[in-house]
Amino acid sequence: MLEEIEIKYENIQLKPGSREIKKINKSGKVPVLLDGEEILTDSSAIISYLGDKHKKLCFPRGSIDRARQDAMVFRIIDEVDMMLWGAARHSFILPEDMRVNAIKPSLKWEFQKNIDRIMDEKEGKFLMGNKFMLPDIILAHCGRWARSAKFPLENENFNRYVKLCFDRPAVSELIKRTS
Secondary structure: OOOOOOOOOOOOOOOOOOHHHHHHOOOOOOOEEEEOOEEEEOHHHHHHHHHHHHOOOOOOOOOHHHHHHHHHHHHHHHHHHHHHHHHHHHHHHOOHHHOOHHHHHHHHHHHHHHHHHHHHHOOOOEOOEOOOOHHHHHHHHHHHHHHHOOOOOOOHHHHHHHHHHHOOHHHHHHHHHHO
């Protein structure tokens, strides 16, 4: 998000669960945004805050378009992100005796079904039309995560969409700098 809205920032690499990150975020989760004295957690909340603060990649608060944008964000979190998190929990996050491998095929099936439906309802080149917006950041990230988690990516429209999002100049620059 910071690359897309062209805001200078310092990226401090801290591992999830590390002592250093727990000093900032008691849950040990990343990312964390430090904005002056303020500490913000949860990636979706962080990018929503940044979009509102800088008036970029977000529709104006209080508008119908914003309500639709928020609905899309919540939908992606509920229908896509949660399937990926569920599989991750049962792969390496939960203690071994609490993991249930048998749940993963149903999560992958539901993920694919939800991706198919979202792609069928897409309103243009991107989720909210022909302009790249905040929900695209979240869904494209989920697409990348799904690929690395070996989720089925059978929807060619989704594969093209994720590639389109990751071919954006801001992402290309970020990848160059961090490689």
